[in-house]
Amino acid sequence: MSIVEYRSATSARGGLVLMRGVPGVAAGSRVLLRDAAGGRRNGVVLRVSSEAVLVQVFEGTDGLDLEHTWARFLDEPYRLAVSRELLGRVFNGLGQPRDGRPPLIARERRDVNGAPINPTARAYPREFIQTGISAIDGMNALTRGQKLPIFSGGGLPHNRLAAQIVRQARLIGEEAGQFVVVFAAFGISNAEARFFQESLEDSGALTRTVMFLNLADEPVIERLLTPRAALTAAEYLAFELGYHVLVVMTDMTAYCEALREVAVQRGDVPARRGYPGYLYSDLAELYERAGRIRERSGSITLIPVLSMPADDITHPVPDLTGYITEGQIVLARELANQGIYPPVAVLPSLSRLMKDGVGRDHTREDHPQVASQLFASYARAQEVRRLAAIIGAEDLAEGERRYLAFAEAFEHRFVQQGEDEERSVIDTLELAWELLSLLPREQLTRVSEAELARHYKASANPSALAPP
Amino acid sequence: MGYVIEVNGPIVRLHLPAATIGEQVRVGALGLAGEVIAREGDEAVAQMYEHTDGLRAGEAAEGLRRPLTVELGPGLLGTLYDGLQRPLTELRAASGDRIARGLDLPALPRARRWPFSPRLAAGARLNGGEVLGTVQETASIEHRILVPPDVRGELLELAPPGEYTVTEGIARVRQDDGRIRQLMLSHRWPVRTPRPYRYRDHAVLPLITGQRILDTFYPLLKGGKAAIPGPFGAGKTVLQQQIARWCNAQIVVFVGCGERGNELTDVLDFMPRLTDPYSGRPLLERTLLVANTSNMPVVAREASVYVGITLAEYYRDQGYDVVMLADSTSRWAEALREVAGRLGQMPVEEGYPAYLGSRLAAFYERAGRVQTLAGGYGSVTLIGTVSPPGGDFSEPVTRHTKEIVQTFWALSRELADARHYPAVDWVESFCGDVTAAARWWTTNVDAGWQAARAEALALLAASAELTRIVNLVGVEALSAEQRWTLEAAALIKEGVLQQSALDPVDSHAAPAKQYLLLRAMLDIHAQGMRALGLGVPVRRLLELPLLVEARRWKGHYGSEEVEALRARVASIPQVFEALVRTHQAPDARG
Structure with a gap:
């Protein structure tokens, strides 16, 4: 770990700080910043050259100046401490405790970026998960290791539906309590976060849940790390400890907006609606961390929740998500307005893996x-x-x-x-x-x-x- | 040796004098692989095939003096490669469940010995592309060992029949420039250079996929180019898997470019269990897989389609009909866009660089039926999927592709939502080779094919028009003939066009069955029209149990029961004659 601090920022705006004269910094490595008031901030190196280093500051650049900003470059990627004690804890978007309890005593710290699963190592999801919800089980069934997003709109009960799935999800013939839950929230309100917490508490699931919360009033850039921290926790629970993990991430649109914000600051060429050209790759890096791995007992089933701006399913966020995930559950305002819960519009909804998870050996022949x-x-x-x-x-x-x-x-x-x-x-x-x-x-x-x-x-x- | 100047995601600036554009580089302590894409003074800009996290300015960089090549030789079939032709199974053995960086593994197994039978004798005059001898690669495919296209000269020595590895010398050639060159069972070829052939010939035979909407309505010729555009969830994947499984090509190259990991696992799981309907052998013995899933690095995704097409051309040069499926060309185009964006190139449309159209056209141009350097005929049929954002066919990739391909299988969300599969839209789709395909159908199935196809499409178009009227004023406003036309169109949709990939009987339909089913629906329509003319009320026609039964024929008669189906179709007029008789005998009506 480097103990040298640099004070060579030459520009700061929109969550990015440019520093000159810092030798030998590795791309993607973690940065600790100290501001004029002595506050500590976390960052990661986006870009390095022999002259300058571009740092993304998760807590944002508000309140920073160039004269009193000190940076320490840690020669490692951003890591999350993982252990069995993750369960029952609540973290902020960077993986630091926000439940008033001390940091995790961990044997292991893992790179939050993960690494791509070799396609030959994957096991195909075939086990039917009963959610107890007819519109899903009957027509858009979920399987263990699948990624099935909920496409929703402002004011629709997507979080209630997600909470119900979390409470009820089980494999037929196995006891409830098989799933552990990783809940990652970014850009949602305090009320929504509390609703989830209470819902899990009521069902007694809180002790088998890990939460990563970055709420609407918290730093936007931090959202870029939140899903990665959550998925790192999920991977550890699933593939090291053998748990079946249900990951709920809400709201993906807020994540993508944060990504766009940083991309614009960096001067990336925009593709559609100002979102950067790498939005697809970026989302795929997240979503594809779900799945099952041969000869490992655990699994990651991923339910991303996203609100479609203006209920538009062709908006880049739902559109690109739909191309990566194995189907989608679409909620419709017309149904919700008639008082129908859950307002699942079955026609545009789809589960691509259903064909292999239902029928004779799984649910019923017909x-x-x-x-x-x-x-x-x-x-x-x-x-x-x-x-x-x-x-x-x-x-x-x-x-x-x-x-x-x-x-x-x-x-x-x-x-x-x-x-x-x-x-x-x-x-x-x-x-x-x-x-x-x-x-x-x-x-x-x-x-x-x-x-x-x-x-x-x-x-x-x-x-x-x-x-x- | 050079060094790193700047790291910006997958784009790295290097100090590397004398680097050539297209040259392979190894960068940093991990030896990350990449490719030079631009030169400025002593600097080279490289796009990296692997993630650059951890790379620093000042780390070493090395140019390899060769472009991105693939290794060609026996052992390709049945193997799963990543976008750089690294074998994924061996990669897993080397680095575990997750793909480590900087690994360089040989594409073809080094230890395996192949039984080689020479075809030529020492002293022969050799030209590039000629067949030196053969190796039985799999039970169904004979691998023809080709002289590399850039070699000409005199064959000094050729190994006797025996077992050799892919890196052992099997022949010595004195080239025209006097140099002696050793040949092996394998050789390398740069992926961005099309492999040479003698000349390009017309495509003449249709590719039979067993899918009615494709073969009967929008045929594709062997050596042709086709695109499958469609929004997510419209059934692109299943349609491609059906083509890979049932098409009558000898070799299938499947390139998964930026697609889902689980989908690939599905392919890997089901492929070994499937048998090739033509040889009865495992399907994997004629299949080559190149996979770069969406979470694997973006630049290797760009390379993967070139790796795939070069492998396809190599089997074409051995005289085979090859089908290459590229899924999806949109992900490939997005990889281009991503790199162009990082380089700060001026975007023209939706962020895509100006060269998008020409790159796409040049890529599709590698399809075709050719006379090979060895003198035989081979073809590469190229089928690319397109994933238009929001299902909007006016976006740049779909639009450019539409101008390039001859056959366009447009998938529709409306059809998919109604679970009409395959959701190929008969209005949006097109085929420019119907006349050529008709020659084959006339000779091999029925002379009435082209007329029947046209009649069915006209019926479907008429029904679309009538549906609009019904939606405005209700079905009662239609005449009896119009209502019968609507019913006939529904019969064609449900009894012919809809075809379930999961139905064991109907997953594949032989051309004769395809034609008979279509003929049957058209006959029902014609017979009904005649009955209406004789005064039978349309209500009576619509009540015919035959209409329900006809919708089930596709799943009832397998492709080998064509004669039974033919007999059933021949009896259609009797049903109507009986109806007309009942109607005309006054006392028979209650």
Whole structure:
């Protein structure tokens, strides 16, 4: 560790400090700064040359001057102390305690940047996680090691949904309590953070949770480190200690905005909407830390939450996220406005890994076909609704009116459920069949005849009579 | 020896006089790999294939005096490489679950001995690209050992049949300049230089993928160029996997460029279990994988597509039909953009550099059917996926690609949301080679193919128009014929276009089955129209159980049960005749 302090800052703005005449600094290494008031700040080296060093200051450059800023260059990357004692602790965005307890006594300190997993070392996620939420389990199932984001908008209950998933997530046939939770929050309000804390406390999960909080009123640049610290903790818990880790990160849009802020200060060429060209690579470095590794017992399942600015799914943050993650759960304002919780819009939602985690050996044989049929029927029902809005429901054909009834029932009975209501996947499938039985049997072409014979409830459908 | 002047992410400025643009460099104590992309005075700007964290100004740098090359020879098939042709399995053995930096591993196994059968004799006149002999690389693929394209001269000595490693000398050549050169089972070739051939020929045969929307509606020729653009979640990955699995090329090169790690694991898991439908051997024996997942360094991602296409060209030069899938070219373009941005190059559109269009065009131009230097024919069919931001096809990468390719398989979010898979949009897609493909279909399947295809597309277009009317004023406003047209279009969509990759019967459809299914739906439409003309109410037609049944035929009749399907299709008129008879016999109506 270097004990030499340099006082050679030549410029400071927007979270970046440029220092001259510092020899032999390694790119990416950690910096400790001392300001005029004696306050300590953390930084990391972004760029080095033989003349100058560019330092990113996580606490920001507010209150810094050039004359009284002292920097110490530690010859190591930014590291997080890790041990089993992480569980039950609350840290700030840099991994320092914010629960009033002393720092971790750690055997090991890990580079927060991680290193890419060799693709041949990965194990494919195949184990179904039951979240107890029909819209997810039935149609967009989550598997262990998957990364499945929640795309939301301002004012929608994404954090309540995330909290419910954290409380209820379990593998079928295993006891609750298998998951440990890493919760990373950046740019969210104190109230939202408290809601999470209380929700975890109520379910008794706080002792198996690690929290990294950088709230809305805290330094923006610190957010660039927060998800990395959280994922470093998750990797240690999963791949060293063998825990199954559920990581919730909220709100990714705040992270990306911080990244944009620094990129603009650095003079990076902007790509879309001012976000830098490396936003995709940067997000991928975070998201791809989820997964499973062969011959290791633990796993990281990642649920990033992001708010789509102006509910726009084509905004760079949800867009690039969607290209990296294995699907997305999309929340819709129309459903929320009707009082439906969780307001999951099933049509734009998707779980890419569902096909390998449901069905015969995982949930129930008919699960994939039922999901496909629900999607197709609900998509058809939406068409009928559009038509009814124009010509009036009275002018619809009888068959079409049944789709309207199906859509209503689907939204109010299948999608909607209580915040503490936990449905088993079998209950979800039974409910699905009950709703599908509202539709004419011959229009259910995505399910096989055998499945129809077993599950279709003719009694629920008085008009399904023999042809005239 | 040079040294580091500046480190800015993946871009490093070096003091390295006499460096050549394109030259490989090793930088710093770890020996990080990179490539020179610019020279200014005594300085060279290099883009690094590995993360530069920890690198300092003043550390040593060395130029290797050669561009980025790949090693070509037996042992390529079935191997998974990273974007720089390092074997990932061996990399894991060397550095564990996570990829360490500065590792340099040989691409081809050094210890393995291959049974070599010579084809030429000493004294022969040798030209570049000629076949020296053969090695049975896998049970289904014979590897032809080629003279490196830049060698000409007299064959002084050729090894007798026997087992050799890829680095043992098997031949000596006196080159035209008098120098003696030793040849091995393997040679190296720079990835950014297209491999030479005798001449470029017309593409003539369609690539059969077993996917109806592709083969029947928007065919791609062997040696052609195609793009699959689509927003996330539209089924790009599954469609590519279907092509890799079922297409009738002899070799498939799959380049995962900046895509998901788990997806690649999926490929690695299922590939070994699949059999090649043409040879009955494991699919992996004809497959080459190059993977640079999204979290691996960005510059190696840029290199990975060139590594892939060079490997494809090498098998083409042996006389094979090769399909290369590049997933995704957008990630590759973004890597270009990222590097251009770090260099401070002036962006033109959405941050992309001005040379985006020309780089894309030059890359796709490496596809084609050629007469090889050895005199045979081979082809590289290039299929690139495009991931347009927000699904917007007017963005630069999609737009440029659209101008370059002959076949465009546009994926649509609306279709995917309705779980209509493959979600290939029949309006947005196009194919410029229908006439060439029609020759093959006429000879091998049915002379009516081109007309049937056109009729189906016209029906689909008519139905799109009618749907707009229905959405405005309701289905009652349509005439009987129009309602029947709508139903026929729905039949084509559900009974022909939709094809489930997970359905064991219908995952692949032979051309004859593809044609029969389409013929069947068109026949139903025509017969119904005739019945309407004879006064049968459309309501009666729409109640026909045949309509439900026809939608299930694709999953009921496998490709080997074409004759049963043909018989079933032939009986369609009877259904309508019966209906017409019932309708015309007055006392038969209740």
